[in-house]
Amino acid sequence: MKYISLFSGIEAATVAWKPLGWECVAVSEIDPFACAVLKHHYPNTPNLGDITKITKKQLHDIKKIHTNIDILIGGSPCQSFSVAGLRKGLNDPRGNLMLEYIRVVDIIKPTYFIWENVPGALSSNKGRDFGTLIQSMAELRYSLAWRTLDSKNFGVPQRRRRVFLVGCLGNNKRPFEILFEPKSSQRNHPKSKEKRKNNTSKTSASTQEHDLIYHANHKSRPPQKTNYCPTLTAAMGEGGGHIPMTITEKQYASTLCARDHKGIGADSWGPDYQQAVIHNSKVRRLTLIECERLQGFPDNYTQIPWRNKEAKDCPMSHRYRCLGNSMTTNVIKWIGEQI
Numbered sequence: 001m002k003y004i005s006l007f008s009g010i011e012a013a014t015v016a017w018k019p020l021g022w023e024c025v026a027v028s029e030i031d032p033f034a035c036a037v038l039k040h041h042y043p044n045t046p047n048l049g050d051i052t053k054i055t056k057k058q059l060h061d062i063k064k065i066h067t068n069i070d071i072l073i074g075g076s077p078c079q080s081f082s083v084a085g086l087r088k089g090l091n092d093p094r095g096n097l098m099l100e101y102i103r104v105v106d107i108i109k110p111t112y113f114i115w116e117n118v119p120g121a122l123s124s125n126k127g128r129d130f131g132t133l134i135q136s137m138a139e140l141r142y143s144l145a146w147r148t149l150d151s152k153n154f155g156v157p158q159r160r161r162r163v164f165l166v167g168c169l170g171n172n173k174r175p176f177e178i179l180f181e182p183k184s185s186q187r188n189h190p191k192s193k194e195k196r197k198n199n200t201s202k203t204s205a206s207t208q209e210h211d212l213i214y215h216a217n218h219k220s221r222p223p224q225k226t227n228y229c230p231t232l233t234a235a236m237g238e239g240g241g242h243i244p245m246t247i248t249e250k251q252y253a254s255t256l257c258a259r260d261h262k263g264i265g266a267d268s269w270g271p272d273y274q275q276a277v278i279h280n281s282k283v284r285r286l287t288l289i290e291c292e293r294l295q296g297f298p299d300n301y302t303q304i305p306w307r308n309k310e311a312k313d314c315p316m317s318h319r320y321r322c323l324g325n326s327m328t329t330n331v332i333k334w335i336g337e338q339i
Contacts, residue, residue, distance in 0.1 A: 002066050006074030010037045010322045013073050016333035025066050033318040040304040051100045059107045069108050075116035076101050102136045115165040116327055119148055142167035145175030152228050154330035158294040159228045178338040237321025243285045288319050296329030
């Protein structure tokens with residue numbers, strides 16, 4: 001399988017799909033640090049840069065070289081759709097990058113496309129923005145399905161709810177079959193009498209012995225303990241109270257909170273998740289390796305030589321920010337395996 005990754009960030013797709021034997025033929029990213037991470041790990045993969053400046057000729061040239069592009073994946077910037085943001089949707093230039101995504105799909109015509117965003121994208125502008133996306137893709141003759149997936153169900157102890165829209169051309173495996181397990185199509189589920197059990201396992205890509213995690217917020221009420229870490233966000237790169245804290249106990253982390261500098265959003269599981277009780281436990285910020293594991297990346301994946309500095313001196317703020325912006329590799333791998 002060959003794929004193009006748009007809004008690549010630090011390339012969760014390739015970390016997820018390289019073990020499957022898939023080939024990334026091009027990426028598209030403009031953030032300087034993220035571009036440096038891409039160049040460090042994937043020096044032979046061309047970076048097409050700003051999606052608004054990618055030409056038809058560039059894309060046709062890629063198709064000539066590789067004959068066929070199986071998948072196009074990308075999560076356009078989510079700030080314009082986030083409940084925590086201003087919710088300008090397609091009136092925000094960042095939201096309009098969704099239209100650029102549609103343009104590239106139209107030119108490449110991959111067998112599958114995968115679009116990722118925050119759950120707020122579904123309700124932005126009373127659903128009209130997402131409606132624009134699915135109508136446009138339907139007009140390109142793609143069959144479509146979408147589902148909200150939470151990273152905590154894929155082997156990492158992080159609450160990270162994201163919407164995944166999958167489109168398919170022709171008579172290939174249908175999007176519904178990719179995003180929904182066979183049993184989930186049966187509508188006569190027997191009611192469970194058992195309390196739901198923790199379904200997040202300790203894996204090599206996870207945080208080993210999970211501490212309890214919460215997001216510091218000095219203006220909040222006394223915090224309460226949770227079982228997962230609040231969603232990781234780019235605001236972690238700003239330092240201070242934006243980096244979730246851990247209470248050292250032998251329990252699962254309360255997920256890294258999904259929030260920006262203006263506060264937590266509903267798509268980050270609400271204000272209760274920024275709270276935790278501190279008794280006699282030691283408190284500290286999440287380390288960068290913990291954040292890499294919470295997103296399913298190898299240890300020190302983001303520790304690279306940067307602006308004439310050695311990898312050991314790589315700035316922490318850039319690493320936190322890019323990890324907060326990334327997709328969780330475990331989820332992307334699962335979708336790839338479903339395809």
